[in-house]
Amino acid sequence: MEQLSFFKEEGQTPGLPVSLLDYRAEFFEAGEGKALMERLIKDSLWKQRVVKMYDKEVVTPRLTAWYGDPEAYNYTVLGKSAPLPRTADLLMIRKKVELIAGISFNSVLLNYYRDGNDSVAWHSDNEKALGTHPVIASVTFGQVRSFDIRNKADHSLKYSIRLEHGSLMIMKGDLQVNWNHRIAKSTKPMTERLNLTFRVVI
Ligand SMILES: O=C(O)CCC(=O)C(=O)O
Ligand SMILES: [Fe+2]
Numbered sequence: 001m002e003q004l005s006f007f008k009e010e011g012q013t014p015g016l017p018v019s020l021l022d023y024r025a026e027f028f029e030a031g032e033g034k035a036l037m038e039r040l041i042k043d044s045l046w047k048q049r050v051v052k053m054y055d056k057e058v059v060t061p062r063l064t065a066w067y068g069d070p071e072a073y074n075y076t077v078l079g080k081s082a083p084l085p086r087t088a089d090l091l092m093i094r095k096k097v098e099l100i101a102g103i104s105f106n107s108v109l110l111n112y113y114r115d116g117n118d119s120v121a122w123h124s125d126n127e128k129a130l131g132t133h134p135v136i137a138s139v140t141f142g143q144v145r146s147f148d149i150r151n152k153a154d155h156s157l158k159y160s161i162r163l164e165h166g167s168l169m170i171m172k173g174d175l176q177v178n179w180n181h182r183i184a185k186s187t188k189p190m191t192e193r194l195n196l197t198f199r200v201v202i
């Protein structure tokens with residue numbers, strides 16, 4: 001069972017480690033972000049994946065879509081499915097993100113959280129195909145949700161960051177090595193949220 005968020009609901013945890021996360025509010029202007037969110041939700045080929053957990057088949061509590069260059073095929077976490085060709089919106093967002101991140105991304109995973117019941121459980125993006133210390137750029141549109149991070153070895157070391165509409169967060173350093181992250185379910189009424197994580201699949 002996934003827990004509800006045990007962090008403070010409002011504000012960022014003070015002292016977020018800058019070596020792990022680079023957060024920029026209002027990376028996209030609110031109106032442009034809203035238009036992009038609406039188009040991307042309408043245009044993307046959404047799938048609800050089934051994963052095996054403790055021998056049981058579980059449907060992921062969110063919708064996903066996978067876009068990128070054909071060589072990103074190697075991304076096993078998505079069942080080695082070939083990424084779809086990116087749309088003009090995805091290419092435009094990628095270009096803007098790459099100027100800040102300073103690297104080129106060959107793929108993007110879209111997560112669509114329909115309401116507060118949708119979530120992603122504790123995990124790290126540490127698949128072989130992402131390399132050892134991946135830089136992953138995360139763009140958020142829509143409902144503000146808490147992004148929790150927790151040290152793998154010491155669960156009392158934890159932070160929470162509110163990912164706001166139009167924000168950019170770059171995950172880097174040893175975030176995927178020594179930390180897990182999640183978007184917890186919420187009991188508060190929540191509207192839809194779209195998250196894009198730009199990745200380099202090698
Ligand atoms: O929705 C988010 O902000 C995070 C998504 C995530 O962690 C992932 O797709 O690996
Ligand atoms: Fe992740």
